[in-house]
Amino acid sequence: xxxxxxxxxxxxxxxECWCIAGKEDKTPxxxxxxxxxxxxxxxxxxxxxGSGKSPDSYELIxxxxxxxxxxxxxxxxxNLPALVMTExxxxxxxxxxxRNWSLPYGDIFRNAFAEIGVSEATHFMYYRNSPIEFxxxxxxxxxxxxxMGWDEDPKPEELQRLAKRAAGASFAWQVSQGGPLIWEFRxxxxxxxxxxxxxxxxxxxxxxxxxxxxxxxxxxxxxxWGLWLVSADAKxxxxxxxxxxxxxxxxQSGIEYWxxxxxxxxxxxKKWKAEQAKKQK
Amino acid sequence: MDATEAADKIRSxxxxxxxxxxxxxxxxxxxxxxxxxxxxxxxxxxxGQVSEFEVSAYVLQKVAEAPTLPExxxxxxxxxxx
Numbered sequence: 001x002x003x004x005x006x007x008x009x010x011x012x013x014x015x016e017c018w019c020i021a022g023k024e025d026k027t028p029x030x031x032x033x034x035x036x037x038x039x040x041x042x043x044x045x046x047x048x049x050g051s052g053k054s055p056d057s058y059e060l061i062x063x064x065x066x067x068x069x070x071x072x073x074x075x076x077x078x079n080l081p082a083l084v085m086t087e088x089x090x091x092x093x094x095x096x097x098x099r100n101w102s103l104p105y106g107d108i109f110r111n112a113f114a115e116i117g118v119s120e121a122t123h124f125m126y127y128r129n130s131p132i133e134f135x136x137x138x139x140x141x142x143x144x145x146x147x148m149g150w151d152e153d154p155k156p157e158e159l160q161r162l163a164k165r166a167a168g169a170s171f172a173w174q175v176s177q178g179g180p181l182i183w184e185f186r187x188x189x190x191x192x193x194x195x196x197x198x199x200x201x202x203x204x205x206x207x208x209x210x211x212x213x214x215x216x217x218x219x220x221x222x223x224x225w226g227l228w229l230v231s232a233d234a235k236x237x238x239x240x241x242x243x244x245x246x247x248x249x250x251x252q253s254g255i256e257y258w259x260x261x262x263x264x265x266x267x268x269x270k271k272w273k274a275e276q277a278k279k280q281k
Numbered sequence: 282m283d284a285t286e287a288a289d290k291i292r293s294x295x296x297x298x299x300x301x302x303x304x305x306x307x308x309x310x311x312x313x314x315x316x317x318x319x320x321x322x323x324x325x326x327x328x329g330q331v332s333e334f335e336v337s338a339y340v341l342q343k344v345a346e347a348p349t350l351p352e353x354x355x356x357x358x359x360x361x362x363x
Contacts, residue, residue, distance in 0.1 A: 191285045208304065
């Protein structure tokens, strides 16, 4: 089907370059890496990578890493579940005027997780070998909404068109980036155990760790938890170990990152300290 | 309240510009305070432009400490985040 992002255009042409964004005189930067000083550039659609198409269906695979049990959920734009309309009158929000239409995949995903015996309390979800927020992307697919209740609601045939488009767009990004549609679940320790584990791992090498709420470090600009490696007295910051929306995911990511990279980080910190000591002499 | 709930409670009470540091005894909550010191920063954007500017230096000031995150959250709830 046609890509929901570029509507089949494939390439976005003559976009204003970042080097003139916000400038009053709109003078391009002569050595600009993006536009070579022209002030405009062309960019292939990031969702379909310039193909102009999205897949018609997706086969999502969920694996319990401990038991090897698997569940498969198929999202097919030609075989969609019936749309569900939620009305403001049934909502807990004070504004009762909105309506929204969604494809009820949330329950289908929850059933798949239950089938292979995984839950947020007992497992971390992994995508491409990295822990990610549990349930990320695995809820109802929103098709349309009428938040203010002022506009006319979409007609049934329009809703069907939007539903196909939303389903086609649902995992297009991962597919265009060459990502497998496989999510793995690994059993987890409690947060208290993870906090202790990381402390043991870093303190044995003379460091400690620090949590901060970071803004803008996550690509979409929202805030999340940043986990940093700092000196034992917390006066020097050495490395970012992880950043994630969820505290637990940041912690688990930090543990795995440190485990894989501690030798390199340790060398870098020692080198930096030696340089600082030289400068002070 | 478990450690995750405590961390999220601290985040919702204290917003940003804080750090929770793990120590031998537990956890220290600190607030970043701006100092008069200025530092030069050099950054290169994705377009290749290099800019240099001065920024304020911040120090971490200890506000509260506790042996566990839930206890730290409780302390901050009664004392405030500053």
